[in-house]
Structure formats: C-alpha cells, structure tokens
Amino acid sequence: MNxxxxxxxxxxxxxxxxxxxxxxxxxSLYPIVWMAFYSLKNNDEIFITNPFGFPTHFRVENYLSATxxxxxxxxxxxxxxxxxxxxxxxxxxxxxxxxxxxxxxxxLKNVAxxxxxxxxxxxxSVILIPLSKLLxxxxxxxxxxxMIIPYIAMNMSFAVLVFYGFLRSIPFELEESAYIDGxxxxxxxxxxxxxxxxxxxxxxxxxxxxxxxxxxTFAYTLISNQSIKTLPLGLLFFQGKYTTDWxxxxxxxxxxxxxxxxxxxxxxxxxxxxxxxxxxxKG
Amino acid sequence: MNRISKNRVAVCIFTLxxxxxxxxxxxxxxxxxxxxxxxxxxxIGEAEFIFIKNFKNLLQDDIFYTSLKNGLVFAAxxxxxxxGIGTILALAVSDNSLKGKKVLRTAYFxxxxxxxxxxxxxxxxxxxxxxxxINKIFEKIGISYRQNWLTDKSTAILAxxxxxxxxxxGYHFTLLYAAIKSIPEHFYEAAxxxxxxxxxxxxxxxxxxxxxxxxxxxxxxxxxxxNAYANMLIMTNGGPGTxxxxxxxxSFRAAFQTNEFGYGCAVAVVLVIESxxxxxxxxxxxxxxxxxx
Numbered sequence: 001m002n003x004x005x006x007x008x009x010x011x012x013x014x015x016x017x018x019x020x021x022x023x024x025x026x027x028s029l030y031p032i033v034w035m036a037f038y039s040l041k042n043n044d045e046i047f048i049t050n051p052f053g054f055p056t057h058f059r060v061e062n063y064l065s066a067t068x069x070x071x072x073x074x075x076x077x078x079x080x081x082x083x084x085x086x087x088x089x090x091x092x093x094x095x096x097x098x099x100x101x102x103x104x105x106x107x108l109k110n111v112a113x114x115x116x117x118x119x120x121x122x123x124x125s126v127i128l129i130p131l132s133k134l135l136x137x138x139x140x141x142x143x144x145x146x147m148i149i150p151y152i153a154m155n156m157s158f159a160v161l162v163f164y165g166f167l168r169s170i171p172f173e174l175e176e177s178a179y180i181d182g183x184x185x186x187x188x189x190x191x192x193x194x195x196x197x198x199x200x201x202x203x204x205x206x207x208x209x210x211x212x213x214x215x216x217t218f219a220y221t222l223i224s225n226q227s228i229k230t231l232p233l234g235l236l237f238f239q240g241k242y243t244t245d246w247x248x249x250x251x252x253x254x255x256x257x258x259x260x261x262x263x264x265x266x267x268x269x270x271x272x273x274x275x276x277x278x279x280x281x282k283g
Numbered sequence: 284m285n286r287i288s289k290n291r292v293a294v295c296i297f298t299l300x301x302x303x304x305x306x307x308x309x310x311x312x313x314x315x316x317x318x319x320x321x322x323x324x325x326x327i328g329e330a331e332f333i334f335i336k337n338f339k340n341l342l343q344d345d346i347f348y349t350s351l352k353n354g355l356v357f358a359a360x361x362x363x364x365x366x367g368i369g370t371i372l373a374l375a376v377s378d379n380s381l382k383g384k385k386v387l388r389t390a391y392f393x394x395x396x397x398x399x400x401x402x403x404x405x406x407x408x409x410x411x412x413x414x415x416x417i418n419k420i421f422e423k424i425g426i427s428y429r430q431n432w433l434t435d436k437s438t439a440i441l442a443x444x445x446x447x448x449x450x451x452x453g454y455h456f457t458l459l460y461a462a463i464k465s466i467p468e469h470f471y472e473a474a475x476x477x478x479x480x481x482x483x484x485x486x487x488x489x490x491x492x493x494x495x496x497x498x499x500x501x502x503x504x505x506x507x508x509x510n511a512y513a514n515m516l517i518m519t520n521g522g523p524g525t526x527x528x529x530x531x532x533x534s535f536r537a538a539f540q541t542n543e544f545g546y547g548c549a550v551a552v553v554l555v556i557e558s559x560x561x562x563x564x565x566x567x568x569x570x571x572x573x574x575x576x
Contacts, residue, residue: 013480013481013482014378017371017374017375017378018375018381020371020372020375021372021375021376021381021387022387024368024372024391025386025387025390025391027449028390028391028393028394028449028452028453029390029393031405031406031409031416031449032393032394032397032405034409034416035401035405035408046414047413047414051414051416051419052416052419052423093300093301093304094301096296096297096298096300096301097297097298097300097301097302099297100293100294100297100298101298103288104288104289104290104293104294104297105288105289106289106291106294112298112302115302115305116301116302116305119305119309121562122309122313123506123510123531123554123555123558124510125510125512125530125531125534125535125551125554125555126312126313126316126551126552126554126555127308127309127312127313127316128312128535129312129316129534129535129538129539129544129547129548129551130311130312130315130316130319130548131308131312132538132539133326133544134307134308134311134312149304149308150308152304152308153304153305153307153308153309154308154309156301156304156305157305160301175288179287179288184287185287185288185290185293186293188287189297210396213398214396214397214398214399216398216399216400216513217512217513220513220516221535221539231398231400232398232399232400232401233400235398235400235401235404236400236404236517237404246408246414249404249408253401253404253405256398256400256401257397257398257401260396260397260398261393261396261397263396264389264392264393264396265389268389268392271392271396272392272457272461275395275454275457276454276457276458276461
C-alpha cells in the first residue's frame with residue numbers, strides 16, 4: 001500500500017513537471033511564432049478576425065514593403081559588414097595576443113593577460129560617454145569604424161580568455177620540433193598553432209558574431225547616419241515615426257531574426273557552448 | 284628553442300595591437316569617466332573642477348532614487364524569474380526518461396539569439412492595450428482584465444523586466460542544465476536506496492553541487508538588472524514620466540541629452556560601485572552557504 005501511494009505521488013510529480021515544461025515551451029516560442037504569423041497578415045486579420053492562429057492567406061506584400069519602404073536590405077548589409085569585420089579583427093588581434101601570453105617567455109605576461117581579461121567585468125555604461133567623445137575627436141563617429149573598433153575592444157577579453165585556456169592545453173613539444181626544423185616563430189604560429197586551435201576559433205566566431213549582430217547600446221549612441229545603421233537600429237519603429245502597419249513590421253522583424261535562428265538551429269551545440277563557455281571562469 | 288620563444292620583437296608584434304586597442308577604447312574611457320565625475324562640464328567647453336559636488340547633487344536628485352530603485356527591482360525580477368524558472372526547467376529536463384528534450388532545450392534558448400530590438404518591439408505589441416496578444420488572451424478566456432501595461436506607473440518597470448527575463452531565461456537554463464548534467468549518476472544512488480523523492484534528492488544533492496553555477500547566474504542576472512538600459516529605452520523611453528529610469532538611462536540622458544557630461548559620469552561611477560558591491564555580496568553569500576553543506 002505504502003509503495004503504491006509513493007509511486008502515485010512520483011507519477012503526479014512527473015506529470016506536474018511535464019506540464020510545466022510544455023507550458024514554458026509555449027511561453028518561450030509562441031510570441032515568436034505569433035510574430036511570424038502576423039508578418040503574413042493584414043491589420044484586419046491581426047486585430048479582429050484571426051489574432052492568434054495561422055494566417056488565412058499569405059500576404060507576401062508585407063515582405064515586399066519591408067524591403068522597399070523600410071530599407072531592410074540596407075540595414076541587413078550594414079549588419080553583415082560590421083559583424084564580419086568585428087569577428088575578423090577580434091579573432092586576429094586576440095589570437096596573436098593569446099599566443100604570446102600562453103606560449104612565449106616574457107616578463108609581465110601574466111599581468112598583461114589579466115589586464116586584457118578585466119574587460120569582462122566592465123559595464124559598458126562607464127565607457128560609453130567618454131568613448132563617444134573620443135570617436136568624435138578621432139573623426140570617425142558615424143562611420144562603420146565607430147562600431148567595429150569598440151566591438152573589437154569589447155569582445156577581445158572574451159576571446160583572449162577562451163584562446164588562452166585552449167593554447168595552454170596544447171603540448172609544447174609541437175613547437176619545439178618545428179623550431180628544430182628551422183621554422184621561425186611566425187611560421188610556427190601560422191602553420192602549427194592556428195590549425196590546431198580551429199575548434200576554439202569556431203566557438204569564438206559564433207559568440208562574437210552574435211554579439212556584434214545584436215549589439216544595440218553602442219550603435220544607438222554612436223550612430224545617427226541612416227545609411228550605416230545596423231538592423232537593431234533600423235528596426236526601431238516605435239521611436240520616431242510610429243507605424244500602424246503591423247504586418248510589415250512583423251515582416252521586418254522576421255527577416256532580421258531569421259539568420260540568427262537558422263544559425264542557432266544548425267549549430268545549436270556550438271552556439272550554446274559559445275554562449276556559456278565564459279561562465280566557468282567569469283563567475 | 285628558448286631563444287625563439289623569447290623573441291622580443293615577436294612578442295611586441297603579437298601583443299601590441301591588442302594592448303593598444305584595449306587601452307584606448309576601454310581603459311582610457313573608464314579613467315576619463317572617473318576623472319570627469321569631479322567636473323562640471325558640458326563635454327565641449329571649459330571644464331570646472333567641482334570635486335564631489337556632482338555626487339552631492341545626485342543625493343538630492345529624485346530621479347536618482349527612482350533609478351536606483353528600478354535597477355534593484357529589475358535585478359530582483361531577473362533573479363526570481365530567470366533563475367527560479369531556469370532551475371525548475373533544468374531539473375525537469377535532466378530527467379533521463381523525458382522525451383523531446385532536444386525540442387524543449389532549443390525552444391527555451393531561441394529568444395536568447397534574437398536582437399533586443401526585435402524582442403522589445405514584439406513585446407510592445409504583445410502589451411498593446413487594444414490589440415496586444417496578452418489582453419486578447421485575457422479577453423478570450425473571458426476575464427475583463429484590460430491593462431495598459433506600460434503606461435501604468437506601478438506595472439511599467441515590472442512589465443519591462445519580464446521582457447528581459449523572458450529573453451534570457453534560456454541562457455540561465457542552459458548553464459544550469461549543463462551543470463546538472465555534469466553531476467555523476469552515483470551521487471543519487473544512495474538517495475534512491477533510501478527512498479527519497481526526486482525533489483528531495485535534488486534539494487539535498489543537486490543544488491548544493493551546482494552552487495558555483497548559481498554564483499555566476501546570480502552575478503549575471505544582477506548585473507543585467509542594475510545595468511538595464513536598452514529595454515526601457517526601446518519600450519518606454521524612461522516613461523511614464525521618469526518612472527522607468529535606471530542609472531544607465533539617467534547617466535546617458537545627462538551626458539547626451541542635457542549636456543551635463545560630468546554629472547552623467549558621476550552617475551556611471553555610482554553604477555560601477557553598485558555593481559562591484561553586488562558582486563562582492565553575491566560572492567560572500569554563496570561562499571558562506573557552501574560551507575554549511
């Protein structure tokens with residue numbers, strides 16, 4: 001009797017948790033699905049006839065006006081430019097630094113590494129006010145560089161953290177044999193180290209790409225020129241001119257989200273690893 | 284070998300770009316923020332040294348207290364919702380017999396990869412008083428609970444915090460899930476033999492073992508709350524009135540809108556000190572708890 005009631009209780013617990021899991025599944029996903037749905041509806045359908053469900057017929061014209069009226073392709077292009085150069089710049093600079101810090105002999109290398117990693121603990125609000133003035137004085141405000149350079153600087157700490165850890169775990173004999181074969185330090189770095197560290201590079205690329213693609217606060221403060229705005233800025237419909245065309249807005253937001261969601265679905269393990277890898281050391 | 288790995292020129296070539304960029308773009312601005320917090324300055328003209336007057340003024344500024352309170356409320360909502368829900372979900376998903384794990388995990392994480400602009404505007408539409416999803420759902424169930432979530436003084440900051448909590452819950456879930464998965468199975472065998480329920484086993488075995496992860500989650504959630512900015516900027520622009528200001532919002536407003544550059548820097552300094560204190564407190568609290576187990 002006792003055992004039976006216990007199993008019953010366990011069953012009940014199980015069911016309770018299962019229901020909770022699927023309820024939160026809906027809470028987490030349905031708003032996004034709702035957005036994708038209404039991106040194919042007109043206002044009448046969104047507001048009155050069919051607010052919740054699948055669109056009755058696909059109003060593709062929303063997507064046409066997203067590309068024509070709302071300039072989405074321009075913002076999209078800018079986002080790609082900024083993210084691409086941020087990723088390349090961060091990887092190059094941080095990898096070189098991490099190599100020197102992890103595998104070469106020099107005084108102050110630990111101090112230099114800790115100095116670089118400090119960036120992880122710095123809230124952007126203490127940087128942004130003087131930085132905006134600095135960029136203005138350097139005459140690069142309202143250019144791509146005004147986003148790319150700060151993004152590189154802000155992401156370097158994370159990249160160094162990951163690369164350093166990875167580089168320390170490789171046996172030192174590898175380079176020794178390369179040196180004996182007569183390779184110099186640059187050649188060893190390029191043809192021995194870089195190929196080995198590729199998995200770590202992939203993790204960091206994903207992380208930085210996500211950060212740069214979605215970055216809002218810097219871009220909002222530093223960029224006012226329409227033609228170089230990235231997607232997070234270009235999508236700000238409610239600031240400035242208020243739009244009542246929900247369908248077209250939904251289309252813009254769906255287009256902007258699509259690449260990230262696809263990248264996540266394809267590389268979900270890597271994305272999750274990239275997003276959480278810093279936690280081990282940061283905490 | 285030694286000679287090559289001590290190559291001074293190579294060390295310089297490898298490290299200087301990183302050190303230079305980091306110093307100019309991160310360290311120099313931080314020191315400027317601290318330095319300028321002692322000045323009355325509009326950011327362009329002559330700066331006047333006024334020592335701690337900015338901070339004194341801050342203590343008499345009502346907006347400062349609103350901002351301080353909002354930061355704490357925001358942080359509290361994030362901690363309760365993200366870590367609370369994240370824990371329950373992570374424990375439930377880690378159950379070996381559960382089906383559809385991958386689908387659930389993916390669904391929980393997707394909001395994390397969206398842009399904050401998309402998320403905030405999506406929720407603006409969900410909160411919309413007339414046509415929003417939330418009021419429509421209330422209507423559908425038959426509850427006449429129409430609310431203007433974002434223009435109501437008392438709910439506005441909570442409504443905004445919920446949006447951030449929704450977006451980043453998956454992040455905390457993933458961290459906690461990974462931590463739970465790394466606990467070896469045999470830790471639970473003794474509990475199972477003693478006939479402990481799963482909830483009990485989790486309370487006494489799982490949670491103490493993943494305290495380190497909790498420390499990180501707490502730090503992350505609290506920092507996210509205290510530094511909140513983009514959410515209110517997009518959703519309410521600080522309104523109604525100044526009811527959803529946070530310290531970052533107040534600082535940028537002073538520096539970029541009203542040209543009180545020095546005052547904005549002073550607010551930023553207070554924010555850094557507040558964040559540091561919070562980190563210290565969290566480290567203390569979690570470390571002390573760990574000793575009792």
